[in-house]
Amino acid sequence: MVTYIFRRILQSILVLLVVGLVAFAMFTFIGDPIDNMLGQERTQEDIDRLRGVLGLDQPFVVQYVKFVISAMQGNFGVSYEQGRPVAQILAERAPATLELAAVSALFALSLGVVLGVYTAIHRKGFVANLVLTLSLIGVSLPTFLIGILLIYLFSVQLDWLPSFGRGETVDLGGWTTGFLTSSGMRALILPSITLGLYQMTLIMRLVRSEMMEVMRQDYIRFARARGLSERAITFRHALKNTMVPVITVTGLQLGSLIAFAIITETVFQWPGMGLLFINAIKFVDIPVMAAYLMLISVMFVGINLIVDLLYVSIDPRLRT
Amino acid sequence: MLRLTACTAALLILSGAAFAEKFSWAGTTDPQTMDPHAVNSAPVLGFLNNVYEGLVRRGKDMAVEPALAASWEAIDGGAGWRFTLREGVKFHDGSDFTAEDVLFSYERGSSEEADVRSWFAPVSEVKVVDDYTIDFLTSAPNPLFPDSIANFMIMDSGWAEANNTTRPDKEAGNYATLNANGTGAFMLANRQPGLTTTLTPFGGWWDTAEHNITEATFTPIENPATSVAALLSGDVDMINPVPIQDADRVDQRDGTKVIRGIEARVIMLGFGHDHDTLKYTSDAGDPNPFLDVRVREAVAKAVNVDAILQTIMRGSAESVSQLVSPAMRGYSTAKADRPAYDVEGAKALLAEAGYADGFSFGLKCPNDRYLNDEAVCQAVTSMLAQIGITAELDAMPVQNYWPELREDNFDMYLLGWSPGTFDHEHPIRFLVSTPNEEKKLGSWNFGGFSNARVDELLPAIQSEIDETKRQAMIDEVTEIYQSEHAYVTMYVQPLVWGTRDNIELTQRPDNFFLLRWVTVN
Numbered sequence: 134m135v136t137y138i139f140r141r142i143l144q145s146i147l148v149l150l151v152v153g154l155v156a157f158a159m160f161t162f163i164g165d166p167i168d169n170m171l172g173q174e175r176t177q178e179d180i181d182r183l184r185g186v187l188g189l190d191q192p193f194v195v196q197y198v199k200f201v202i203s204a205m206q207g208n209f210g211v212s213y214e215q216g217r218p219v220a221q222i223l224a225e226r227a228p229a230t231l232e233l234a235a236v237s238a239l240f241a242l243s244l245g246v247v248l249g250v251y252t253a254i255h256r257k258g259f260v261a262n263l264v265l266t267l268s269l270i271g272v273s274l275p276t277f278l279i280g281i282l283l284i285y286l287f288s289v290q291l292d293w294l295p296s297f298g299r300g301e302t303v304d305l306g307g308w309t310t311g312f313l314t315s316s317g318m319r320a321l322i323l324p325s326i327t328l329g330l331y332q333m334t335l336i337m338r339l340v341r342s343e344m345m346e347v348m349r350q351d352y353i354r355f356a357r358a359r360g361l362s363e364r365a366i367t368f369r370h371a372l373k374n375t376m377v378p379v380i381t382v383t384g385l386q387l388g389s390l391i392a393f394a395i396i397t398e399t400v401f402q403w404p405g406m407g408l409l410f411i412n413a414i415k416f417v418d419i420p421v422m423a424a425y426l427m428l429i430s431v432m433f434v435g436i437n438l439i440v441d442l443l444y445v446s447i448d449p450r451l452r453t
Numbered sequence: 454m455l456r457l458t459a460c461t462a463a464l465l466i467l468s469g470a471a472f473a474e475k476f477s478w479a480g481t482t483d484p485q486t487m488d489p490h491a492v493n494s495a496p497v498l499g500f501l502n503n504v505y506e507g508l509v510r511r512g513k514d515m516a517v518e519p520a521l522a523a524s525w526e527a528i529d530g531g532a533g534w535r536f537t538l539r540e541g542v543k544f545h546d547g548s549d550f551t552a553e554d555v556l557f558s559y560e561r562g563s564s565e566e567a568d569v570r571s572w573f574a575p576v577s578e579v580k581v582v583d584d585y586t587i588d589f590l591t592s593a594p595n596p597l598f599p600d601s602i603a604n605f606m607i608m609d610s611g612w613a614e615a616n617n618t619t620r621p622d623k624e625a626g627n628y629a630t631l632n633a634n635g636t637g638a639f640m641l642a643n644r645q646p647g648l649t650t651t652l653t654p655f656g657g658w659w660d661t662a663e664h665n666i667t668e669a670t671f672t673p674i675e676n677p678a679t680s681v682a683a684l685l686s687g688d689v690d691m692i693n694p695v696p697i698q699d700a701d702r703v704d705q706r707d708g709t710k711v712i713r714g715i716e717a718r719v720i721m722l723g724f725g726h727d728h729d730t731l732k733y734t735s736d737a738g739d740p741n742p743f744l745d746v747r748v749r750e751a752v753a754k755a756v757n758v759d760a761i762l763q764t765i766m767r768g769s770a771e772s773v774s775q776l777v778s779p780a781m782r783g784y785s786t787a788k789a790d791r792p793a794y795d796v797e798g799a800k801a802l803l804a805e806a807g808y809a810d811g812f813s814f815g816l817k818c819p820n821d822r823y824l825n826d827e828a829v830c831q832a833v834t835s836m837l838a839q840i841g842i843t844a845e846l847d848a849m850p851v852q853n854y855w856p857e858l859r860e861d862n863f864d865m866y867l868l869g870w871s872p873g874t875f876d877h878e879h880p881i882r883f884l885v886s887t888p889n890e891e892k893k894l895g896s897w898n899f900g901g902f903s904n905a906r907v908d909e910l911l912p913a914i915q916s917e918i919d920e921t922k923r924q925a926m927i928d929e930v931t932e933i934y935q936s937e938h939a940y941v942t943m944y945v946q947p948l949v950w951g952t953r954d955n956i957e958l959t960q961r962p963d964n965f966f967l968l969r970w971v972t973v974n
Contacts, residue, residue: 164852170623172493173873174571174883176893182565186624214485215646216626222646281678290687296682297674369648402674402683404648411673412647415821 134445139439145434150201152430156423157197165189166213166417187213200423210420214412219424223406228308229299230398230405233388236321237329245333248388249340250372253348268334276393280327280400287323295320297402328397332386336379343375388436392429460625474973476669478691478966479680483647484672487627489606490562491621493569495871499965500602500671503652505606505635508536508555509599513959513970515780515875517600521550521607521636531594531918538585543657544609545633546641552587556578556615557610557619559589565669566620572601574893575915585599594916597925600782601874609634617799637776639669640967648674652968664971684709684951690973691958693966695951697767698822703951706855714948714960717781718871719773719880720823722756722833723748724864731864733815734845742814743865747806749938752865753792754799755840756833758943765828769947775931778945780962783877783924785931791942799840811841814864822851823869824946830867858899867897869946875963877927878914885934886911902939906930 167180167189184190188199190397203210209219248268252261271279289297300316313315347353348371356366395407402408406425413421485492502510510520519525522536542550556579563573575595580588591598600660608629613619616628633641638660639652652669654662672689674680677696683689685706694933695703704711724743725732731739742748743941758772774791777784803809818830827848834844844865849857858866872879886893887903894911895901910926917923934940950960 146670158559162853164850164854165856166852168855169852170492172568173492173871173897175568176571176896177890179568183624211625213624216486216491216623216630219644225645281682284679284682284686288688289682292686296686297679297687298672298688399676402672402676402679409647415675415850415852 137445138442141438148434149427150432151253152425153192153201153427154197155417156426157193157200160417160419160422161193162322163414163422164417166419168419169416170213196419200420204424204427209424212413212421213418214416214421219420222409222421223424223428224307225309226406226409228310229403230391230394230407231312231322233324233328233394233403233405234387236325237390238383238387240325241329241332241336241386242379245336246340246372246379248333249337250344250367252337253341253344254367256345264337269393271330272334276327276396277400279325279330280397283323283327283412284400294323299404310367324397324401324403327400328390329392332390333385335386336383339379339382340372340375344368347371348376385436385440388433392433474665476666476691476968476971476973477672477689478693479672479683479689480671480672480693480940480966481673481675481677481680483671484650485646486623486626486630486771487644488618488621488623488627489604489608489635489643490558490564490567490569491623491630493571493694493873495964497827499963500650501606501635502604502637502965502969503639503669504633504637504641505608506637507603507605507607508538509603511603511875511961513961515962517603521555526601527596527918528590529596530590531591532917533588533590533595534598535582535586535588538587539659540585542636542659543614544636545655545657546609546612547657547724548609548611551584551919552581553584554607554610555587556581557613558605558607559847560614561620562605564620566622568621568623569605571893572605583676593912594918596916596918597874597876599880604873608634637768638664642668660969662969664969665973666968666971669968669971681951684823684953687953688957691950691952691966693948693950693964694824695949697765697769697949700767700769700949702860708954709951711952712948712950712952712958712960713769713912714950715778715780715962716871716946716964717778717875717962718823718869718946719776719778719828719941720829720867720869720946721776721944722752723866723868723900724933724940725861726939727902728861728864731812731814732862733847733864734813734843736813737908739812741864742806742808742812743754745806746936746938747802748808749941750792751799751802751806751840752837752842753941754795754802754940755836756941756943757794757836758791758894760836761829761832762944765825765832766944766947769798769949770944772944773933773942775877775942776884776934776940777872777877778962778963780878781872782876783927785877785924785928787928788932788935796839803840803842808842811843812877813843816844816846817854817857817863818846818848819851819854819867820848822854823867826867826869829943833867862897863899868897868899868940870897871963878911881907881911881914881927881930881934885930885939902934902937904933905938905939907933 167183171179188196193255212219212222248264252264255261284296287294300320301312301314302311302317303313311321398405398407399411410425482496484497489501489505502681506520508522511516512518519699521539523535523539529536538552559579559584561625563570575591576589577592578590582588612634618627618629631644638655638658641653642653643651650671661892680692681699684692700711701710731737731741762770772791774789818827820827830846834846837844870880883897885907885910888898910930914923914926948964955974957972
């Protein structure tokens with residue numbers, strides 16, 4: 134068991150290192166940050182000086198090794214664009230992304246379960262089919278288009294919700310939250326729907342098929358024979374048994390909600406880490422890009438590691 | 454307790470909104486820094502012109518007018534310029550403005566770490582005469598010096614020393630990266646890089662305020678569709694730019710309007726004047742046809758600028774025959790028209806040069822630097838096809854584009870130029886004079902155009918005090934680069950801003966948005 138865990142952790146570290154190496158190799162194709170940092174009247178001398186200061190004159194492997202060494206000491210470098218430590222910038226931006234991801238997950242889970250149960254029970258109903266068809270259209274449309282459509286409808290035409298940003302936020306000792314103001318809550322609605330729509334459809338379809346499976350089981354039939362109400366059967370007996378895979382999937386999807394919030398954040402000018410990353414690409418802000426990519430891969434590798442370890446504790450056959 | 458704080462905060466916000474003329478605006482780029490000497494770029498300088506001030510400033514019509522200097526005069530014999538400073542001016546923190554601050558800002562702005570130091574290349578020495586008089590001595594007579602320092606912003610020396618920011622630091626940042634202490638009409642109230650920046654009016658400003666803003670908030674919104682939606686829904690009061698294709702929609706809608714103008718930026722095509730051979734397509738390795746002036750002229754005649762303006766720019770831009778727009782100082786009236794669109798004439802020139810069967814070459818183009826830049830290049834490609842020459846278009850993001858041009862990887866390229874000094878001398882210095890690192894000339898002359906007479910005239914233009922003689926020399930340089938077809942100048946880029954109907958503002962051709970001219974009705 135201990136050797137297994139040890140081996141898995143070693144593998145995870147290796148994956149992280151490879152991701153970093155690939156990322157740094159790609160940075161050389163993204164372009165040159167120098168032109169964004171110097172003005173129109175720069176000379177070749179200025180360009181050479183800045184390259185030297187930033188270490189851009191060295192091959193990417195050297196840049197990468199330097200990054201890893203200082204990252205292990207907790208230093209992720211200084212943003213080229215903002216001239217501030219990257220760790221500080223990421224810490225400022227993280228609450229926005231995490232709150233958005235949490236609300237999206239909540240939205241996806243609650244609405245997904247409700248609609249999943251409904252469509253499973255009323256399998257041939259008109260509304261159920263309509264929901265299924267609409268959800269299919271919803272998943273097929275790209276995220277940015279859904280975002281723009283929502284903005285156009287609810288902000289521009291109806292003027293109900295803000296078109297961009299987080300609204301007013303309250304600072305709770307380093308964590309800015311939008312949950313405590315009405316404008317902050319209102320600002321969360323459209324981006325959460327945009328980000329969570331895909332997950333919602335996924336959960337809905339999962340719940341639906343699981344429910345249909347469970348409803349055919351003998352114990353449901355016996356429950357009916359006992360004369361239990363339809364509501365009690367559906368929610369107390371059937372739904373409970375479908376929740377295990379749903380919770381697993383939701384947990385795994387939370388990671389991708391955070392990682393793929395990039396497009397939603399761009400459309401809604403949501404001041405999170407995804408927007409920071411997009412800006413960093415435009416500016417060729419290598420320290421920010423590197424730190425963000427490492428953070429996301431640490432998150433994914435971590436989630437997978439936990440899942441693997443959980444399997445081991447559940448399945449005795451894996452313990453050797 | 455937390456909820457209580459939040460409620461109080463919300464109440465404060467609500468009560469504030471009731472009687473304040475708040476103004477919010479959005480642009481595509483966040484100013485990277487609040488340091489006026491660290492980065493010489495339009496988003497930074499444009500924004501900081503609200504907070505900091507220079508000795509001189511530009512008015513609504515771009516004319517230079519007194520700001521922190523009440524007056525200035527040339528020192529006898531062209532040795533430099535004497536500035537008489539305005540008395541009684543205060544910085545935002547209440548300290549007094551004196552000649553010491555000007556000297557300090559000069560030292561800070563001309564230091565190696567400063568990106569704006571090229572402005573001070575002509576300066577040999579700065580001497581404080583007394584508290585309100587300062588001399589800028591130049592190595593040669595420099596009639597344009599006061600014009601060239603409108604964006605040279607003065608920082609308080611005491612504040613900079615107390616906060617350990619006596620030199621700009623672009624790479625690691627310092628106190629002045631996030632904080633500001635200028636003399637301008639607005640104070641920096643809150644700065645969150647990349648998110649929002651809030652300015653409030655400075656009560657102790659020396660000039661009379663024309664605006665009625667009590668608080669102004671800037672948000673960078675990168676996605677054009679989002680910023681248009683933000684304007685239409687009233688979440689912001691002004692956006693810059695409005696995408697050209699959305700301009701009519703914004704203009705026709707109730708509650709919003711579009712303000713159009715012409716920017717100072719000239720869009721042109723450049724050639725590899727120092728390339729012996731072509732670098733791209735199947736013709737790579739063949740002698741470079743663009744070395745023949747007749748071929749360059751054929752290109753100029755083949756490009757139908759009016760068609761580009763009508764379709765791609767939707768009538769918002771103006772065609773131009775020179776490296777500067779007619780609004781700039783030193784514009785040459787002698788030869789104001791572009792070569793006429795003439796396909797047959799272009800073909801004849803090609804045949805005369807020995808390219809009757811045409812050739813193919815590589816055209817490099819950015820796709821996110823200028824308004825609809827890639828579409829313009831595509832149009833140019835199809836127009837050149839009409840005279841039988843095939844351009845292979847390679848469009849790329851700007852962060853890849855400049856390195857390609859520096860590496861000389863092009864046969865023809867697209868370039869936009871906005872003269873920082875609003876004078877014809879500026880593009881002549883950067884685009885026409887022979888590249889010379891030591892003298893800091895021709896640093897954007899990627900194609901290496903070189904003409905001995907231009908190089909000879911440039912220093913004379915820079916130091917000529919007499920306007921007529923100076924213009925005669927500029928006319929001569931213009932004549933040279935026009936007849937040589939050093940560049941194919943096409944049009945002046947349009948400015949398209951969008952605002953709410955209740956906003957009045959002034960649009961300047963340098964694309965600077967100044968809050969001191971904003972009225973909220």
